[in-house]
């Protein structure tokens with residue numbers, strides 16, 4: 001078999017013939033030619049038999065490695081005049097538009113990105129993190145389920161910070177499928193408005209409940225005419241508990257700062273108390289449990305704050321009915337507002353204001369452990385996205401990992417022998 005024929009079978013680049021194979025330093029160069037006579041616009045698929053000019057455009061793409069060798073595909077492309085896009089270089093069947101990698105290479109990277117951290121993936125595929133970001137953005141565009149916004153009933157909306165300096169993503173998930181179905185840059189009402197625009201009035205009419213945290217922005221967008229004004233707004237209990245944990249941490253910091261003024265050594269020892277206080281009591285290790293017992297004996301403000309946080313958490317731990325939750329919630333609010341602890345007085349006010357929304361979540365059961373787990377996974381993925389320079393890439397990482405995306409690896413494609 002000739003070398004060119006062998007490479008043709010090895011690489012399986014759609015619609016090409018291998019013309020020449022050469023070895024360079026740590027790289028195999030494979031020159032290919034397109035089989036098709038017609039020129040195709042890479043933006044819209046417009047076809048024409050005529051070239052715009054005779055000047056060839058030399059293009060190259062990274063393909064899957066060949067053993068330890070990097071493999072580069074090279075082709076001389078032609079230019080065409082598209083009525084919609086002007087003079088463009090023709091598209092190729094084996095790579096996505098504007099990509100410097102083949103589809104096979106990108107599909108592999110998209111799959112790896114769902115489980116691998118930045119350092120590992122960059123080392124393995126020999127690409128920088130921003131290139132990985134652009135690759136997964138294209139993979140997402142190709143493999144995202146087009147029906148993801150059909151048949152939504154109960155949805156959750158949430159904001160996550162994907163980078164320092166208040167850079168946020170707004171994400172919408174389906175409670176039924178437990179997948180992230182939509183996302184956009186930014187947060188607040190304006191971002192969620194974009195979701196309802198994509199959803200359209202008819203599909204929005206099917207939305208019965210929307211769960212969220214206590215920031216008012218999203219509720220405003222849901223209430224708007226043409227969006228989902230009849231949907232029940234639910235406040236996720238785990239967001240309520242998160243606020244209590246924050247209030248406790250504020251009290252703890254205050255106590256620690258007072259302590260530092262009096263006794264530096266004691267303050268240093270006290271620093272270890274943080275996790276003993278903030279973690280769930282069942283998750284503590286022996287040392288942390290001992291610290292917690294010490295804090296209980298000491299009593300005072302900090303212990304009062306701790307028992308308040310735990311009281312609020314306990315409201316949502318069991319599978320209590322709406323009436324019981326209402327009673328416990330009210331009891332918590334009156335205790336918190338009389339506690340003399342400023343962060344808890346504020347918290348009581350917030351909980352009272354959103355009482356109906358919290359109870360609706362309990363009543364409809366839209367807030368379950370699965371949803372909280374998805375929320376936690378979103379945060380984990382978004383942490384991995386740190387280091388991306390664009391919100392688009394961060395969002396793509398969330399979608400290829402937690403969205404309705406079917407990953408197809410090069411050997412799983414239908415046209416692969418044995419695949």
Ligand SMILES: [Zn+2]
Pocket residue numbers: 041042043044045046082083084085
């Ligand atoms: Zn075009």
